[in-house]
Amino acid sequence: MQAAVEAKFTEETVLWVKQHTPKLLTFAITRPEAYRFSAGQFSRLGFRDGAGFIWRAYSVVSAEYADTLEYFVVLIEGGPMSARLAQLQAGDSILLDKTAFGFFLPGRFTDGEQLIMLSTGSGIAPFLSMLQQPAVWERFRHIGLVHSVSHANELIFSQHINELIHHPLIGEYTDQLTYQPVVTREPTAGALGQRLPQLLQNGTLAEGLGLNFNHEQTRFMLCGNPAMVTDTFQTLLDMGYSMHRNKVPGQIIMENGF
Numbered sequence: 001m002q003a004a005v006e007a008k009f010t011e012e013t014v015l016w017v018k019q020h021t022p023k024l025l026t027f028a029i030t031r032p033e034a035y036r037f038s039a040g041q042f043s044r045l046g047f048r049d050g051a052g053f054i055w056r057a058y059s060v061v062s063a064e065y066a067d068t069l070e071y072f073v074v075l076i077e078g079g080p081m082s083a084r085l086a087q088l089q090a091g092d093s094i095l096l097d098k099t100a101f102g103f104f105l106p107g108r109f110t111d112g113e114q115l116i117m118l119s120t121g122s123g124i125a126p127f128l129s130m131l132q133q134p135a136v137w138e139r140f141r142h143i144g145l146v147h148s149v150s151h152a153n154e155l156i157f158s159q160h161i162n163e164l165i166h167h168p169l170i171g172e173y174t175d176q177l178t179y180q181p182v183v184t185r186e187p188t189a190g191a192l193g194q195r196l197p198q199l200l201q202n203g204t205l206a207e208g209l210g211l212n213f214n215h216e217q218t219r220f221m222l223c224g225n226p227a228m229v230t231d232t233f234q235t236l237l238d239m240g241y242s243m244h245r246n247k248v249p250g251q252i253i254m255e256n257g258f
């Protein structure tokens with residue numbers, strides 16, 4: 001039994017850890033040559049824990065072609081994995097399940113011209129990976145990246161997103177991108193201030209992105225707080241959009257970020 005579990009993961013090395021706020025971390029680990037994933041998928045990361053293991057899901061932030069694997073973590077008070085990650089340091093060992101998981105993939109949409117990425121908290125992670133793939137820019141004429149957080153200091157990727165223009169592979173496409181931060185608990189310059197369902201209902205989100213949402217052209221991907229995913233999905237259904245299924249094309253693909 002133990003041998004079967006051991007065969008399913010590799011032991012990797014933490015390369016660096018950055019603490020952005022007391023509860024927000026990014027870190028990178030070594031990538032085994034055999035590790036394959038598609039932008040939008042998540043890894044299972046783990047630690048040995050007594051006689052067993054602790055495993056949790058983390059979306060990959062890195063590009064599919066990156067030499068290392070980067071992750072973005074929101075530390076949860078009292079959370080068992082968060083307690084381990086809060087201690088993480090360069091040089092530590094971390095376990096990586098050999099398989100990448102998930103179907104949160106923009107390539108599943110077969111039509112549409114605008115891709116709207118709606119995220120809360122750590123739900124921005126899979127979108128940061130997707131944005132580094134030339135294919136998504138070739139596929140969609142406009143991309144809107146929306147990140148909702150409670151407080152302005154949680155918008156830790158704003159500078160990175162603004163600097164994508166210098167990215168060697170996708171920099172040339174970034175005039176197709178609009179980034180719209182949302183800060184729900186304090187007025188913040190440049191950010192919208194309501195939750196995503198309200199912003200969709202009252203038209204402020206489309207206005208902020210400078211896009212005219214419509215059933216023919218607009219495709220939505222939702223990732224983050226499960227309550228946000230449920231409420232936003234319902235709002236989009238009320239607006240006449242439908243879930244995308246491979247056999248019944250629609251406009252919405254979603255993933256609960258925890």
Ligand SMILES: Cc1cc2nc3c(=O)[nH]c(=O)nc-3n(C[C@H](O)[C@H](O)[C@H](O)COP(=O)(O)OP(=O)(O)OC[C@H]3O[C@@H](n4cnc5c(N)ncnc54)[C@H](O)[C@@H]3O)c2cc1C
Nearest residue numbers: 056057058059072073074076079080081082122125257258
């Ligand atoms: C598909 C998938 C992808 C995920 N990707 C990420 C990721 O990229 N980054 C990340 O930080 N976490 C991610 N998670 C959550 C992660 O797997 C852990 O649950 C999280 O790190 C907390 O682990 P824990 O053991 O400390 O607490 P747990 O016991 O696992 O969680 C305790 C509670 O904390 C809350 N919570 C858990 N994760 C989050 C979160 N990210 N933001 C806000 N509240 C949360 C929930 O209410 C949960 O019930 C993902 C989960 C899933 C299912």
Ligand SMILES: NC(=O)c1ccc[n+]([C@@H]2O[C@H](COP(=O)([O-])OP(=O)(O)OC[C@H]3O[C@@H](n4cnc5c(N)ncnc54)[C@H](OP(=O)(O)O)[C@@H]3O)[C@@H](O)[C@H]2O)c1
Nearest residue numbers: 074076120121148149150184185195196197225227228231
């Ligand atoms: N952020 C805080 O102030 C705070 C305080 C205490 C504990 N915590 C805990 O810390 C952990 C991480 O929190 P987090 O702030 O990173 O993640 P989060 O609670 O998921 O919040 C991220 C963003 O999602 C929004 N959101 C939450 N529910 C929504 C819904 N149903 N529809 C639309 N938007 C929704 C939040 O808006 P709102 O700001 O309006 O909720 C916020 O903008 C969680 O376990 C949380 O319970 C957070």
